[in-house]
Amino acid sequence: MSAKEIRIDENLISTALEKSARVDSVRVEEVLAKASELKGLNDEDIAVLMNISDPVLMGKLFDTAKEAKDTIYGRRLVIFAPLYISNLCANECSYCAFRASNPDVHRRALRQEEIAQEVSMLEKQGHKRILMVAGESYPQEGFDYVLNSIDTIYGVREGKGEIRRVNVNIAPLTDDEFKRLKERNIGTYQVFQETYHRDTYKKVHIKGKKTDYDWRITSLDRAMEAGINDVGIGVLYGLYDWRYETLAMMQHIRHLEDAYGVGPHTISVPRMEPAIGSDLASHPPQPIDDVTFRKLVAIIRLAVPYTGIIMSTRETANIRRETFALGVSQISAGSRTNPGGYSEGEKQDDTFAQFQLGDHRELDEVIRDVAGMGYIPSFCTGCYRLGRTGQDFMDLAKPGAIKAHCAPNALSTFMEYLIDYASPETRAIGEKAIEDELADMAPAIRERSQTMLDKIRSGERDVYV
Numbered sequence: 001m002s003a004k005e006i007r008i009d010e011n012l013i014s015t016a017l018e019k020s021a022r023v024d025s026v027r028v029e030e031v032l033a034k035a036s037e038l039k040g041l042n043d044e045d046i047a048v049l050m051n052i053s054d055p056v057l058m059g060k061l062f063d064t065a066k067e068a069k070d071t072i073y074g075r076r077l078v079i080f081a082p083l084y085i086s087n088l089c090a091n092e093c094s095y096c097a098f099r100a101s102n103p104d105v106h107r108r109a110l111r112q113e114e115i116a117q118e119v120s121m122l123e124k125q126g127h128k129r130i131l132m133v134a135g136e137s138y139p140q141e142g143f144d145y146v147l148n149s150i151d152t153i154y155g156v157r158e159g160k161g162e163i164r165r166v167n168v169n170i171a172p173l174t175d176d177e178f179k180r181l182k183e184r185n186i187g188t189y190q191v192f193q194e195t196y197h198r199d200t201y202k203k204v205h206i207k208g209k210k211t212d213y214d215w216r217i218t219s220l221d222r223a224m225e226a227g228i229n230d231v232g233i234g235v236l237y238g239l240y241d242w243r244y245e246t247l248a249m250m251q252h253i254r255h256l257e258d259a260y261g262v263g264p265h266t267i268s269v270p271r272m273e274p275a276i277g278s279d280l281a282s283h284p285p286q287p288i289d290d291v292t293f294r295k296l297v298a299i300i301r302l303a304v305p306y307t308g309i310i311m312s313t314r315e316t317a318n319i320r321r322e323t324f325a326l327g328v329s330q331i332s333a334g335s336r337t338n339p340g341g342y343s344e345g346e347k348q349d350d351t352f353a354q355f356q357l358g359d360h361r362e363l364d365e366v367i368r369d370v371a372g373m374g375y376i377p378s379f380c381t382g383c384y385r386l387g388r389t390g391q392d393f394m395d396l397a398k399p400g401a402i403k404a405h406c407a408p409n410a411l412s413t414f415m416e417y418l419i420d421y422a423s424p425e426t427r428a429i430g431e432k433a434i435e436d437e438l439a440d441m442a443p444a445i446r447e448r449s450q451t452m453l454d455k456i457r458s459g460e461r462d463v464y465v
Helices: 010-019 025-035 043-050 055-073 112-125 144-155 175-182 198-204 213-217 219-225 242-260 290-303 317-324 363-372 390-397 403-420 424-440 443-457
Strands: 076-086 129-134 165-169 205-207 231-234 266-268 308-311 330-332 376-378
Touching: 010 043, 010 242, 025 043, 025 055, 043 242, 043 290, 055 290, 076 112, 076 144, 076 363, 076 403, 112 144, 129 144, 144 165, 144 175, 175 219, 198 205, 198 213, 213 219, 219 231, 219 242, 231 242, 242 290, 290 308, 290 317, 317 363, 363 376, 363 424, 376 403, 376 424, 403 424, 403 443, 424 443
Parallel strands: 076 129, 076 330, 076 376, 129 165, 231 266, 266 308, 308 330
Antiparallel strands: none
16 A cells, blocks of 8 residues: 555454453553553553443543653643635535535625734733634635744734744645645644545535545645655544544554654544534534543553644633543644634634634733643744654653653743733733742753753743744
């Protein structure tokens, strides 16, 4: 099978689920012991954990996931904001408000000056990392619209603010388009399969380029071959059985590892949320409840321990808090999913938005909450800019060496935020979190971190290692 041929083996998934249908506590303990070695899990191991329902075993699963997350990522939580530049779309996806025939959505593609205005607002809040999002249809200039938008984002300077890394979530591209995207110095390229179940995929993708299952699933191969070695994947949970989707996603991950030597940099776990003009979004065919959702996050953390897990503002503040300890390492904050949403009002206008949000808090409140829980909000982009991506990142992450870079960078960027943007209350809570983190660091990393923090306090910015 060539790099651009991916077959999800449904028989393997069925066999794994059948073999683990009866949960044996001894077997669960064996899998958790294996997971604690941080070398990943196979399909049968994952299926065993999926069938846990006993509260005691669930607690052990959560504890093991917390240990794995703390070992690899520590208390860091990377912060970013999505920037929707357009809700134009030629696809007919029955779960999405942006679908082409939806009369309830007001269509808009931001002009470059409007994109700059949005970025300015995000920089005033303190954001340093943006996920640029667009529907699968562009204004008259076509794909150049995407490239020009990236240039615009990088070019905005608002006071001390700047966007240091643009990640993108856009439709699958051709080989040549991926090469052009790579030249724009992006970070991670995201594209979600939505559902790996072919029959379900066909039912919910009715018209447009997105109807081509194989074109979509091979998009990360084309990105990798174009030199974009940081990619992000995900499933839209609720369309089909979450167990099938997760095991199928693991097959996709193994394909990338086998073909390119490295799997995805991030995994997103969005659940279906209500979307204007979509009855399916309000009534998911196979909804996933909160307990199962927490279990899912913990399982993914143990199955692919070195991959970042992203939790968006689709989820409520409470669910987001509960998943931090289970494996989540990146969160969006202060999000709007409607083009122009940051500069044109405090409340999201759902007639322009892709879906309804669960967490409506602004960035400062999220930062205060996160720091109050003992986590370190990180705006770091150092790895991208120093070439620690793809296989190079994994080579540092697997032995735990990446902490020597990520921990000081997290504190440095957090201190920048506290000095330049935070409210007095948030700054006080944040500085205490930094002091607590310094106290727990190994001496060499603490010394490096303290030196970088002193530079930030003295007025330097963008200090990273």
